[in-house]
Amino acid sequence: MSLFSQLKGSLAFLCYLLNTLFWAIPILFFGIIKLIPLKIIDKICSYITDNCASAWIYGNTLTEKILHPVTFEITGDTNFDRKQWYMVIANHQSWVDILVLQRILNGKIPFLKFFLKQELLYVPVLGLVWWALDFPFMRRFSNAQLKKNPKLKGKDIEITRKACEKFKTKPVSVMNFVEGTRFSQSKHDKQSSPFQHLLKPKAGGMAFALSAMGEHINKLVNVTIYYPEKVPSFWEYLCGQTTHIKVDIKITDIPPTMRGDYINDRQFKIDFQEQLNQFWLNKDKQLQQYYSSHSAKESLSTKSCKPEKEV
Numbered sequence: 001m002s003l004f005s006q007l008k009g010s011l012a013f014l015c016y017l018l019n020t021l022f023w024a025i026p027i028l029f030f031g032i033i034k035l036i037p038l039k040i041i042d043k044i045c046s047y048i049t050d051n052c053a054s055a056w057i058y059g060n061t062l063t064e065k066i067l068h069p070v071t072f073e074i075t076g077d078t079n080f081d082r083k084q085w086y087m088v089i090a091n092h093q094s095w096v097d098i099l100v101l102q103r104i105l106n107g108k109i110p111f112l113k114f115f116l117k118q119e120l121l122y123v124p125v126l127g128l129v130w131w132a133l134d135f136p137f138m139r140r141f142s143n144a145q146l147k148k149n150p151k152l153k154g155k156d157i158e159i160t161r162k163a164c165e166k167f168k169t170k171p172v173s174v175m176n177f178v179e180g181t182r183f184s185q186s187k188h189d190k191q192s193s194p195f196q197h198l199l200k201p202k203a204g205g206m207a208f209a210l211s212a213m214g215e216h217i218n219k220l221v222n223v224t225i226y227y228p229e230k231v232p233s234f235w236e237y238l239c240g241q242t243t244h245i246k247v248d249i250k251i252t253d254i255p256p257t258m259r260g261d262y263i264n265d266r267q268f269k270i271d272f273q274e275q276l277n278q279f280w281l282n283k284d285k286q287l288q289q290y291y292s293s294h295s296a297k298e299s300l301s302t303k304s305c306k307p308e309k310e311v
Contacts, residue, residue: 001239008067009239015063016238023056024129031132043169046134050111053133057106060099068240072104076249080108085171085216087209087254088112090223091198091283092177093231096242100225101175104247109221110171115205136163136174138205164212174217176206178276183231195284197291203273207262210254222250224283226290246290 027049034045064070086109090101098114105112111133118137121127131137167174179199181187193200210217226246236242258275260268 001236001241005239005241009235012063012067012238015067016060019056019059019063020125020129023052023059024125027052027056027129027132031128034132039169042166046170049133053111053129054106057102061103061106064099064103068238068242070242071244072100073244073246074104074249075247077251078108078249079251080105082108082110083171084109084219085167085213086110086173086219086221087206087217088173088175088221088223089178089206089279090175091183091225091287092179092181093183093225093227094237095182095234096227096232096237097177097182097225099237100245100247101223104249105173105221109173112173112175113167114175115177115209134163134166136209138163161208161212164209167213168216173221174209174213176209178202178206195280197287198280198284201276201280203269203276204262206276207258207260207269207272210259211262214259218254220252220254222252222279222283224248224286226287228290228294248286 030045030048030052034042034049036042088101088105088109090097102112113133113135114130116130116135116137121131121137123130164174178201180202181199183197183199187199191200224247226248227242228244228246229242232242255275258272260272262269262272
């Protein structure tokens with residue numbers, strides 16, 4: 001990586017940081033005002049904070065276009081409605097995925113609310129901003145914790161349910177990386193994942209969210225993200241090492257078969273997992289097509305660059 005690229009990356013990071021701090025102030029201010037126990041105040045403040053967050057994303061996008069421009073190849077469905085409730089799922093490979101999703105969906109659908117691990121609440125500035133924006137924080141309990149304190153059983157579900165309850169008052173887009181973590185070959189091997197380019201999907205969070213939201217949320221946005229050059233780190237992305245990203249979007253109705261009691265109805269749990277696995281199987285096939293197509297292009301490019309033998 002050249003010194004010039006690193007200088008541009010440093011400048012881009014500074015712009016992202018200043019833009020974040022600028023918008024964090026009004027978001028946190030109105031986030032605190034929302035603590036006043038009046039529904040009308042909560043609704044008005046939520047509207048303001050979401051619009052501030054959308055402006056925050058537009059600012060980041062401007063930095064990207066100027067300092068590390070990326071060509072987005074978007075295929076599939078793009079007919080969105082800002083008055084609609086959406087469940088958004090996507091494969092997860094890098095922190096850059098979040099920037100990609102925000103870039104392509106900002107202003108087209110209600111502001112994205114990500115499912116986040118409880119630990120991320122303590123990230124300086126951002127943790128409080130995510131809290132003020134009503135991002136659902138999920139807390140997972142290990143088997144060891146549950147054995148030590150059986151009262152914790154079902155607590156994570158209740159936390160998810162409460163987090164989603166507040167989304168019923170106005171249109172929202174709930175984002176869930178159902179793999180639960182970023183893809184890596186070591187994680188893939190440890191899981192013995194049946195997919196070639198994906199980790200096993202975790203159905204619980206998505207099932208609980210759909211159950212908590214009821215009929216309010218009825219559209220599924222299934223996003224597949226592919227980086228033709230390589231999966232970038234956040235720093236590599238800022239330094240302009242990523243020039244092309246392919247994104248495919250599929251919008252479908254959420255079938256009635258994906259709504260039910262995930263905890264107590266064993267058959268529904270099995271059926272839900274099978275449906276999500278089918279989504280993942282199709283996504284894996286699609287990614288394989290992208291990888292195969294890219295490899296074929298690279299092979300042709302290499303052959304065309306070879307000098308002809310002298311006769």
